[in-house]
Amino acid sequence: MAAIIELTGISKAFPGVRALDHVDFGVEPGETHALMGENGAGKSTLIKVMTGALQADGGTIRLAGKEIRPESPGAARAAGIGAVYQEVNLIPTMSVTKNLTLGRLPRKFGLIDWGAARAIARAKLARLGVDIDVERPVGSYSVAIQQLIAIARALEDDARVLVLDEPTASLDANETERLFEIVRDLKARGLGIVFISHFIDQVYRIADRITVLRNGRRVGVGTTEEIPSLKLVSLMIGRDLEHIEHQRPLMDTVASSKPILTAKGVGRRRLLEPFDLELHPGEVVGLAGLLGSGRTETAKLVFGAIRHDSGEIRIDGHHIASPTPKHSLNAGVTFCPEDRKSEGIVAELSVRENIILALQSRRGWLRLLPRREQDRLTSEMIAALNIATPDADKPVGQLSGGNQQKVLLARSLVSNPRLLILDEPTRGIDVGAHAEIVTLIRELAAKGLALLVASSELDELLAVSHRIAVLRDRRMVGEISGAEATREHIIQTIAAS
Amino acid sequence: MNTQTPSPKPEQPATRLPSSGGAPAGRWLALIRHRLVWPLMALALVLIVDALISPGFFNVRIVQGRLFGNVIDIFYRAMPTAMVALGMAVVIGTKGIDLSVGSIIAICGAIIAWRMHQGDSHFVILLMALAAGLACGLWNGFLVSVLEIQPIIATLILMVSGRGIGLMVNLLYGGTNPSFTSPLLQGLSVGSLGLIPTRLIVGAVIFFLLWLLVRRTAFGLFLESVGGNAKSARLAGVNARFVLLSAYLISGFLAATAGVILTADTHTSDPVSVASNIELDAILAVVIGGGSLAGGRIFLDGTIIGVLVIQALTTSILTSGLPPEYNLVVKAVVVLIVLLLQSSNMRAAVVSVLVRRKA
Numbered sequence: 001m002a003a004i005i006e007l008t009g010i011s012k013a014f015p016g017v018r019a020l021d022h023v024d025f026g027v028e029p030g031e032t033h034a035l036m037g038e039n040g041a042g043k044s045t046l047i048k049v050m051t052g053a054l055q056a057d058g059g060t061i062r063l064a065g066k067e068i069r070p071e072s073p074g075a076a077r078a079a080g081i082g083a084v085y086q087e088v089n090l091i092p093t094m095s096v097t098k099n100l101t102l103g104r105l106p107r108k109f110g111l112i113d114w115g116a117a118r119a120i121a122r123a124k125l126a127r128l129g130v131d132i133d134v135e136r137p138v139g140s141y142s143v144a145i146q147q148l149i150a151i152a153r154a155l156e157d158d159a160r161v162l163v164l165d166e167p168t169a170s171l172d173a174n175e176t177e178r179l180f181e182i183v184r185d186l187k188a189r190g191l192g193i194v195f196i197s198h199f200i201d202q203v204y205r206i207a208d209r210i211t212v213l214r215n216g217r218r219v220g221v222g223t224t225e226e227i228p229s230l231k232l233v234s235l236m237i238g239r240d241l242e243h244i245e246h247q248r249p250l251m252d253t254v255a256s257s258k259p260i261l262t263a264k265g266v267g268r269r270r271l272l273e274p275f276d277l278e279l280h281p282g283e284v285v286g287l288a289g290l291l292g293s294g295r296t297e298t299a300k301l302v303f304g305a306i307r308h309d310s311g312e313i314r315i316d317g318h319h320i321a322s323p324t325p326k327h328s329l330n331a332g333v334t335f336c337p338e339d340r341k342s343e344g345i346v347a348e349l350s351v352r353e354n355i356i357l358a359l360q361s362r363r364g365w366l367r368l369l370p371r372r373e374q375d376r377l378t379s380e381m382i383a384a385l386n387i388a389t390p391d392a393d394k395p396v397g398q399l400s401g402g403n404q405q406k407v408l409l410a411r412s413l414v415s416n417p418r419l420l421i422l423d424e425p426t427r428g429i430d431v432g433a434h435a436e437i438v439t440l441i442r443e444l445a446a447k448g449l450a451l452l453v454a455s456s457e458l459d460e461l462l463a464v465s466h467r468i469a470v471l472r473d474r475r476m477v478g479e480i481s482g483a484e485a486t487r488e489h490i491i492q493t494i495a496a497s
Numbered sequence: 498m499n500t501q502t503p504s505p506k507p508e509q510p511a512t513r514l515p516s517s518g519g520a521p522a523g524r525w526l527a528l529i530r531h532r533l534v535w536p537l538m539a540l541a542l543v544l545i546v547d548a549l550i551s552p553g554f555f556n557v558r559i560v561q562g563r564l565f566g567n568v569i570d571i572f573y574r575a576m577p578t579a580m581v582a583l584g585m586a587v588v589i590g591t592k593g594i595d596l597s598v599g600s601i602i603a604i605c606g607a608i609i610a611w612r613m614h615q616g617d618s619h620f621v622i623l624l625m626a627l628a629a630g631l632a633c634g635l636w637n638g639f640l641v642s643v644l645e646i647q648p649i650i651a652t653l654i655l656m657v658s659g660r661g662i663g664l665m666v667n668l669l670y671g672g673t674n675p676s677f678t679s680p681l682l683q684g685l686s687v688g689s690l691g692l693i694p695t696r697l698i699v700g701a702v703i704f705f706l707l708w709l710l711v712r713r714t715a716f717g718l719f720l721e722s723v724g725g726n727a728k729s730a731r732l733a734g735v736n737a738r739f740v741l742l743s744a745y746l747i748s749g750f751l752a753a754t755a756g757v758i759l760t761a762d763t764h765t766s767d768p769v770s771v772a773s774n775i776e777l778d779a780i781l782a783v784v785i786g787g788g789s790l791a792g793g794r795i796f797l798d799g800t801i802i803g804v805l806v807i808q809a810l811t812t813s814i815l816t817s818g819l820p821p822e823y824n825l826v827v828k829a830v831v832v833l834i835v836l837l838l839q840s841s842n843m844r845a846a847v848v849s850v851l852v853r854r855k856a
Contacts, residue, residue, distance in 0.1 A: 303732075305731075305732055325731055325732050325733070325734050326734045326735075326736060328734075329733075329734040330734075335732060337732060342726070342728060342729075343726075343728045343729055343732055344729055344732075345726070345729060346721075346722045346725035346726040346729050346730065346793070347725060347726065347793075348721070348725045348793035348794055349718075349721060349722060349725055349793070353718055353721075353722070356718075357718065357722055357730070357733045357735070358733040358734055360715045360718060360719075361715075361719065361733055361734035361735045361736075362734060363715070364715070365714050365715045365716045365719055366714055366715075367715070368713065368714050368715045369715070411733065
């Protein structure tokens with residue numbers, strides 16, 4: 001059957017990152033097509049290209065056989081491509097009518113015809129089988145109804161494609177079922193539906209076909225029968241690192257020494273089930289799991305960026321009563337967060353100032369690190385980590401993603417940590433920097449540091465970790481080490497439900 | 498174990514403007530990109546216009562054993578605003594703002610007049626005024642750092658109530674005659690040490706101490722990291738709450754010093770009109786000096802130049818013989834021009850024109 005929308009060879013690059021690399025994607029009429037991938041795989045970019053929010057660097061988009069170049073979301077919607085994003089794009093304080101007709105208000109004698117506007121709003125909702133008071137503000141309805149209003153807004157009368165980006169993220173089971181009924185109904189009317197979700201079971205309930213993206217490339221496409229869940233998970237996270245030798249870290253020298261970190265029953269209600277974790281000097285423990293499984297939360301609980309409400313954390317046997325980033329730093333624990341921009345770098349400050357920040361806060365405000373010492377540490381780190389910057393006084397915000405990540409690593413390393421927690425240390429950075437960071441992790445472990453590495457890339461974890469703790473649905477479901485630590489075994493542990 | 502060091506990566510070519518003119522052009526470009534160039538140029542511009550319209554503008558003479566002249570006068574009158582603006586630069590560096598500085602000055606003035614009336618020691622009164630400023634700063638800092646109220650709203654509370662508090666303090670002694678004389682306070686404000694007016698010395702000492710705190714301890718780095726990205730700073734172990742609180746304490750304290758100078762100068766407590774709109778001049782000075790309301794950077798030197806630009810402008814309008822009715826509008830127009838010159842878009846346009854001409 002001819003595709004209703006066909007994207008061919010779509011490429012898109014951002015400074016420092018190749019977000020999409022010749023991706024093909026097509027949806028047939030009356031089909032629900034799931035678009036899958038971990039964070040940073042390129043799902044959002046692809047959707048944005050399709051809906052005109054971004055313009056591709058290369059490739060073509062055909063809608064019902066005709067090539068289109070949507071310049072804006074409005075243009076895409078007019079052409080028949082509607083989209084509903086994860087965060088509902090409605091104005092909560094305005095009425096349903098206004099939200100549904102904004103920008104296209106019917107006029108009579110130059111004045112707004114509110115009667116006609118209400119009629120349009122009711123008709124749009126009726127197509128989805130929704131009957132609500134259109135005069136009430138959107139914010140007074142539940143998230144589920146708001147979701148439906150957003151869909152009604154996205155669907156023009158002649159819509160042919162509907163994109164749903166994580167539509168079920170904040171819905172309960174009943175609400176999700178109702179949404180799925182509407183999706184099936186739209187499908188029956190011949191619309192092509194693009195469905196994005198990180199709930200794997202929902203994908204198999206609603207989707208006909210699946211396309212899997214990883215690091216900006218399409219790594220798999222097929223019907224739900226052709227791609228069972230085990231294969232899907234493996235496609236999503238099983239990255240082959242050809243450039244890194246698959247040398248497994250040696251296990252013997254480790255476990256005998258006294259642990260640096262002992263976490264017993266550490267957890268936080270509604271965030272993460274209590275878990276136990278031990279880390280020894282020279283040991284790398286990986287945290288594996290899908291998006292939303294609790295990798296980041298585990299890392300943050302251990303560092304004290306999030307307070308735990310059960311269990312206890314011991315560093316070197318000393319009980320840390322109230323873990324905060326400051327206490328952890330003083331105990332020799334450092335953390336490189338996943339979200340570089342919002343939690344990592346201070347963009348306006350220079351490379352030097354960013355690198356010494358943690359060390360300086362450990363020393364306190366009165367004992368300023370002498371400038372000579374600052375310069376020495378900075379140039380040492382720039383050389384050791386191969387940070388590409390013209391000089392140490394360049395604002396960090398102007399460096400590429402990979403170099404910003406290295407600056408964060410440098411910030412941790414200059415404060416002389418004994419336990420280093422890395423959350424997605426290679427997210428969004430180019431292949432060369434990726435290999436350098438993997439090598440660095442191994443070198444640091446060899447020097448006796450303990451490392452806790454959370455990553456969505458399984459092969460990266462396998463390449464660096466002595467042990468891998470597996471998380472599923474905010475619970476640590478297993479710890480795998482030695483000969484058992486294979487890709488297949490970990491994927492089975494993640495996919496088992 | 499693999500001990501191979503990361504292979505060297507080719508240096509990325511930094512994006513530079515085509516400086517085809519060779520070394521002199523490169524130096525010229527570097528010069529006009531220096532952050533202090535625009536504020537200094539604005540100051541120079543105002544002074545050159547002054548020199549053209551009123552000959553003898555730069556004359557400095559000695560009258561009754563102290564320096565007199567327009568230039569001295571600009572510094573002299575700029576001092577209270579300069580003190581307030583330095584505190585404002587610190588607060589703006591943390592992505593905050595302090596609208597209450599004028600009200601803090603009013604409260605300090607009222608407290609000085611009240612305690613004078615009660616016959617306290619003048620030195621104790623000075624300490625009380627400064628303590629009142631710190632207390633006001635503590636209040637602002639508490640609202641911003643502990644209750645996490647947006648700075649503009651948090652400081653608006655004291656801005657609105659402060660002048661009223663001053664009036665109520667006046668009522669404590671009937672409020673009939675708030676004027677006073679004090680050799681100590683007036684010495685600090687309108688006196689002179691040798692040839693130099695005392696308040697210039699007080700201002701210089703404050704600037705130097707603040708510069709020490711911001712640039713010779715790590716406090717400045719913490720302030721700027723909290724202003725640039727509070728979340729990152731916290732994860733790097735910076736006590737963001739304490740840093741924010743301190744910024745408002747500093748602003749409150751410096752407003753109090755300005756309050757002492759202004760109150761001693763007028764010999765009276767006038768909570769309604771003392772230092773009106775001083776917060777706006779202070780914010781403007783910080784911005785002219787290169788600071789951004791988005792936070793993350795503190796420029797003490799630029800801020801002082803900004804204050805001087807504003808005061809030079811005011812003084813020159815007065816000496817030019819222009820009717821005083823024009824004062825505010827002319828000031829606004831000149832400030833607009835200065836800010837246009839500072840905008841990076843405008844700057845890029847200017848640089849590209851220069852480069853094209855060189856090529």
